[in-house]
Amino acid sequence: MRVYISIDLEGVAGIADRRQVNRGTDDYEHSRTLMAGEANAVIAGAFDAGAEVVVVNDSHGDLCNLRPADLDDRAQLQIGSVKRPNGMTYGIDAGFDAAMFIGYHAMAGTAGAVLEHSFSSATVADLRVNGASWGETEFNAAIAGGAGVPVVLVSGDDAACGQAAAALPGVRTVAVKQGLGYRSMRSLSPAEARNVLTENAAAALRSPLPAAFAPEPPYELEIDFLTTSMTEYAAVVPGARRPRPRTVAATATSTEELNRYLASFLDLAVHGLGI
Numbered sequence: 261m262r263v264y265i266s267i268d269l270e271g272v273a274g275i276a277d278r279r280q281v282n283r284g285t286d287d288y289e290h291s292r293t294l295m296a297g298e299a300n301a302v303i304a305g306a307f308d309a310g311a312e313v314v315v316v317n318d319s320h321g322d323l324c325n326l327r328p329a330d331l332d333d334r335a336q337l338q339i340g341s342v343k344r345p346n347g348m349t350y351g352i353d354a355g356f357d358a359a360m361f362i363g364y365h366a367m368a369g370t371a372g373a374v375l376e377h378s379f380s381s382a383t384v385a386d387l388r389v390n391g392a393s394w395g396e397t398e399f400n401a402a403i404a405g406g407a408g409v410p411v412v413l414v415s416g417d418d419a420a421c422g423q424a425a426a427a428l429p430g431v432r433t434v435a436v437k438q439g440l441g442y443r444s445m446r447s448l449s450p451a452e453a454r455n456v457l458t459e460n461a462a463a464a465l466r467s468p469l470p471a472a473f474a475p476e477p478p479y480e481l482e483i484d485f486l487t488t489s490m491t492e493y494a495a496v497v498p499g500a501r502r503p504r505p506r507t508v509a510a511t512a513t514s515t516e517e518l519n520r521y522l523a524s525f526l527d528l529a530v531h532g533l534g535i
């Protein structure tokens with residue numbers, strides 16, 4: 261069995277504030293340790309359940325947060341920028357049997373959710389596919405699903421877990437903390453979070469695997485940006501439409517194309533920052 265782990269940071273136990281997730285702050289080094297602890301907890305659970313290969317994809321920020329030497333020796337690490345089109349599911353393919361999304365957070369616009377956003381808190385107000393708002397969990401699950409890989413475990417705060425359970429029938433969720441606001445939470449201790457993650461990672465792989473999340477194409481992608489300037493940049497993409505001043509849209513016929521539209525829109529929109 262081959263297992264793909266996509267690990268973000270905002271949904272890790274003990275993380276509540278933006279200071280903790282940004283490189284260069286005095287909190288950041290400790291956050292890297294917390295992130296590695298949860299990665300190792302899930303790796304251990306996967307091997308307990310008989311995994312032969314476990315790949316960990318660093319999925320936060322510059323995609324370069326985990327210190328390689330911190331990781332369980334049995335796992336392989338994908339790290340480094342730029343991993344495109346979507347750095348959070350980079351390298352996932354049909355050779356994997358199951359995916360796990362660890363340290364994830366709720367989508368942009370979720371009340372009471374810790375550090376909620378959809379791919380970019382600096383630019384994205386809302387992201388929709390076929391009319392439904394999608395966060396990173398839903399979008400990345402669709403990319404995994406396009407490769408036939410089911411998401412079997414999602415962890416994060418209670419809001420992230422609720423959204424995952426609503427979108428992905430049969431997924432197992434682990435809430436390592438309860439969101440009390442955008443920058444506040446009540447968390448399990450890191451040690452207890454790791455215990456629960458190890459147990460649930462193993463249980464998820466020992467249970468019948470759920471179906472992959474594979475909504476039928478075409479995929480109508482719409483992104484509402486925070487400013488018209490960001491939207492002007494994004495709308496340059498061939499095939500893009502601009503149904504409203506701050507909304508860019510495109511129709512993808514495959515998850516691969518959907519992924520490319522997302523990356524193109526986001527990478528261009530950042531040029532509108534501060535303008």
Ligand SMILES: [Zn+2]
Binds near residue numbers: 269319320321
């Ligand atoms: Zn992140």
